Amino acid sequence: MEEFLIIGSIRLPIKWIFIGGALVVAYLAMNIRLSRLNLDKKPLLDTIFNALLYGFIVWKLSYVLFNPVHAFAYPLGILYFDGGQKGMLLGILMGFIYIYFQSTKQSVGIVTYVNLTFSGWLAGSATYFIYLFHTNYIYYSGQIFLAGWLIVVMLKNKEIDLGKGLSNSLLIYSLGQIFLGYLTHIKPVILGFTNLQIGFILLALLILIVQKRKRGEKNR
Incomplete structure (x- = not known):
């Protein structure tokens, strides 16, 4: 059952309060990262949050794409439902295309942008996982520790270098x-791995290939 924070006649879902808090923390983390890198904040942050907004809209409206019969029969369902994992992937793709x-x-x-987005994701996800902590203590303890450790490492790093700091952080995260x-x-789908694990395996392999190529270019 979903929990609410009741203020007078207003009922605020606790989940959405944590989502709002996660966005604020993500914004602060990206702001700090930009300050350390001496970059113009406004256009970069505007781009990232616009990408997030467009991705969210695509995710919500993808309900119509994947459930056209129900969507047209009950139009208000768009407010309460979304496109699930497939819709989320479309939303993420839309966000990356925009960026x-x-x-x-x-x-x-x-x-x-990868650097800033990853910094924001680490800080924001660690905040939101506090809300989910009671559902799986061990899993979310690991998530919060991993994200917290990496965000500290990234915020201390003053370089934007895919060949070093950033790629190593992405590899460790994967x-x-x-x-x-x-x-x-x-439930696992292939060789004991879930879809999410397979995605991170592919990402880790891609990072290793990029790192190897970078080392090869330096040795020439």
């Missing part, structure tokens, strides 16, 4: 997610 075009337009390297995936109750 890519904006980075090209602003002449800002995509790595800068490996951590693969391990923590065994602490969930999600």
Whole structure:
């Protein structure tokens, strides 16, 4: 049963309070990261939050795409339902496409946006996982510790370098997610791995390939 914070006649879902808190913490983390990198804050933060907004809209409206019969029969259902995991993937894709075009337009390297987005994700997710902590103590303890440790490391790092600090943090995070995936109750789909674990395995392999290529270029 969903819990509410009751203020007079207003009922606020505790879940949405934590989501709002997570967004604020993510914003602060990205702000601190930008301050350490001496970059113009406004256009970069605007781009990231616009991408988040567009991704959210796509995720919600994807309910119509994946459930057209129910959506047209009960239009108000769009307010209460979403496109699930498939819709979330579409929303994430939309967000990345928007960031890519904006980075090209602003002449800002995509790595800068990856760095900021990852910093915000670590801080925001650690905050939201506090709300979910009671549902799986061991799993979310691991998530909060991993995110908290990496965000401290990233905020101390003053470089935006895909070949070093950022890629190492992404690699550690990916490996951590693969391990923590065994602490969930999600059913495996291939070779004992869940869909999420498979995604992080592919990401880890991609990072290792990029790192190897970078080392090869330096040795020439």
